[in-house]
Amino acid sequence: MMGDRFSQLVAAEDLAATRELLERDPDLAHRLRSVALEKAGALSGLYHHNVRVGNLMCRFPAAGADNLDRRTYEENDVLRAIQPHLGRKASHLVYEGQGWSVHAYEEGRVLHELxxxxxxxxxxxxxxxxxxxxxxxxxxxxxxxxxxxxxxxxxxxxxxxxxxxxxxxxxxxxxxxxxxxxxxxxxxxxxxxxxxxxxxxxxxxxxxxxxxxxxxxxxxxxxxxxxxxxxxxxxxxxxxxxxxxxxxxxxxxxxxxxxxxxxxxxxxxxxxxxxxxxxxxxxxxxxxxxxxxxxxxxxxxxxxxxxxxxxxxxxxxxxxxxxxxxxxxxxxxxxxxxxxxxxxxxxxxxxxxx
The missing domain is CATH 3.90.1200.10 (Aminoglycoside phosphotransferase (APH), C-terminal lobe)
Incomplete structure (x- = not known):
């Protein structure tokens, strides 16, 4: 049963429903986090590791990342503030866990490669x-x-x-x-x-x-x-x-x-x-x-x-x-x-x- 619900979760395109499901079901959120951690490092940035699971992108702080650039705000606070004004032109925050977050996966190519x-x-x-x-x-x-x-x-x-x-x-x-x-x-x-x-x-x-x-x-x-x-x-x-x-x-x-x-x-x-x-x-x-x-x-x-x-x-x-x-x-x-x-x-x- 968990496997069926998990497959539906990561394949869903309704982000609001996905958020509601993750907030309502801690076991499902834990399963998503565990699957992502197994794949950690597949994609990485200077400050975060980004791991795709289906239509979702799980985001974890990179251990040992340098702090040469001081932060003014928490990223998730920024994403919540810009969502009404930018929509899908910017990262879409789906779920915020403790020490990790879930974004909508964006299909496409990184401009650096293109x-x-x-x-x-x-x-x-x-x-x-x-x-x-x-x-x-x-x-x-x-x-x-x-x-x-x-x-x-x-x-x-x-x-x-x-x-x-x-x-x-x-x-x-x-x-x-x-x-x-x-x-x-x-x-x-x-x-x-x-x-x-x-x-x-x-x-x-x-x-x-x-x-x-x-x-x-x-x-x-x-x-x-x-x-x-x-x-x-x-x-x-x-x-x-x-x-x-x-x-x-x-x-x-x-x-x-x-x-x-x-x-x-x-x-x-x-x-x-x-x-x-x-x-x-x-x-x-x-x-x-x-x-x-x-x-x-x-x-x-x-x-x-x-x-x-x-x-x-x-x-x-x-x-x-x-x-x-x-x-x-x-x-x-x-x-x-x-x-x-x-x-x-x-x-x-x-x-x-x-």
């Missing part, structure tokens, strides 16, 4: 991304609530400085484990300090909900060509120009796609959200570049330490990190240009020193 970085993105996906930005302005800030330590609505300067402070704290904490590597790579003790003067000149703009991690791995392209936006664990509230800067930094668009996206955004976003956007976009892009230099250094070291990588894979990662560090170095005033050999030696020093 269009890798540097390759053109389907125009329908670009249009859906702009539509996402616009729809997020409709989510009332009161539905989420601003944390007591957060800048007031419209305080773009306070928001920008808060992001820089959060990144600086993450960097400072990382020096406990990676200080030797940071020194070898020439990272300053306060790499984000170079951004403070520019951040104090940001134009005030109204706050809205931000996805804050919108890259090609977090966009699923359905068979009909439309996009679904997933992985909302880093969502926050703040200046939309920061959102688009972070998105551009992560996506590595072609110049044509970049221009198309910006033009559509300027057409559809409220005028108050785009006021003074050009200068501030460059400021936020540089803030992202500095933050990436720190975070990517840590993640490359950890990946090389924990995973069995081929020489080609290591070389590709080192080459990308070299570019990231040299780009950020120009922002914080580093005179020396690093070579891939120097970066490889610094990363390897941490491994050998264990």
């Amino acid at each position: 269009s890798p970085p540097g390759r053109p993105v389907p125009r329908l996906v670009l249009d859906d991304t702009v539509d996402l930005f616009r729809r997020l302005t409709d989510v009332p800030l009161g539905d989420m609530g601003l944390p007591p330590w957060w800048p007031e609505d419209g305080d773009s300067v306070g928001f920008g400085l808060r992001r820089a402070i959060q990144a600086s704290v993450a960097h400072w904490k990382s020096t406990r484990w990676f200080g030797r590597e940071f020194d070898l790579l020439g990272l300053p003790l306060q790499p984000h300090r170079a951004m403070v003067g520019r951040l104090t000149k940001l134009t005030p703009r109204p706050f809205q909900l931000l996805h804050n991690d919108l890259h090609r791995g977090n966009i699923i392209v359905r068979p009909d060509g439309h996009a679904v936006f997933v992985d909302w664990e880093l969502a926050t509230i703040g200046d939309w120009v920061y959102e688009v800067a972070t998105h551009l930094h992560l996506m590595r668009y072609t110049e044509g796609d970049r221009q198309y996206l910006l033009e559509r955004c300027l057409e559809r976003m409220p005028p108050a959200s785009t006021e003074g956007w050009q200068a501030d976009l460059e400021t936020y892009l540089d803030l992202n570049r500095v933050q990436s230099a720190v975070n990517d250094t840590v993640r490359v070291i950890l990946k090389i330490r924990k995973e069995r990588l081929s020489p080609a894979e290591k070389g590709e990662m080192v080459l990308a990190l070299t570019g990231t560090l040299n780009t950020a170095g120009r922002i914080w005033g580093m005179e020396k240009v690093l070579s891939p050999d120097e970066v490889a030696a610094a990363v390897q020093a941490g491994v050998v020193g264990e």
Whole structure:
């Protein structure tokens, strides 16, 4: 009997009925969790493991995930707030268990596989991304609530400085484990300090909900060509120009796609959200570049330490990190240009020193 009900559960397309069934029957929810855990690791993200079971996706926090990016909200709270405004354009929360959750499985291909970085993105996906930005302005800030330590609505300067402070704290904490590597790579003790003067000149703009991690791995392209936006664990509230800067930094668009996206955004976003956007976009892009230099250094070291990588894979990662560090170095005033050999030696020093 349990087997019949379980098969019906994971094949059901009525999400409301599925939620009701899981909430009413703890044994069935436990069975779903057990089946998913047996398959854990089939799909994985930086912060969560995602396991498909029929028409459902079970989501578990990834053990040992780094905390370089501070959370403002619990992901499930975000999903509940955006559901009335985004519908199936975003992850659909079906059930929340203790330490795990169930989402509707989204049929389609991850954009990273369909269009890798540097390759053109389907125009329908670009249009859906702009539509996402616009729809997020409709989510009332009161539905989420601003944390007591957060800048007031419209305080773009306070928001920008808060992001820089959060990144600086993450960097400072990382020096406990990676200080030797940071020194070898020439990272300053306060790499984000170079951004403070520019951040104090940001134009005030109204706050809205931000996805804050919108890259090609977090966009699923359905068979009909439309996009679904997933992985909302880093969502926050703040200046939309920061959102688009972070998105551009992560996506590595072609110049044509970049221009198309910006033009559509300027057409559809409220005028108050785009006021003074050009200068501030460059400021936020540089803030992202500095933050990436720190975070990517840590993640490359950890990946090389924990995973069995081929020489080609290591070389590709080192080459990308070299570019990231040299780009950020120009922002914080580093005179020396690093070579891939120097970066490889610094990363390897941490491994050998264990």
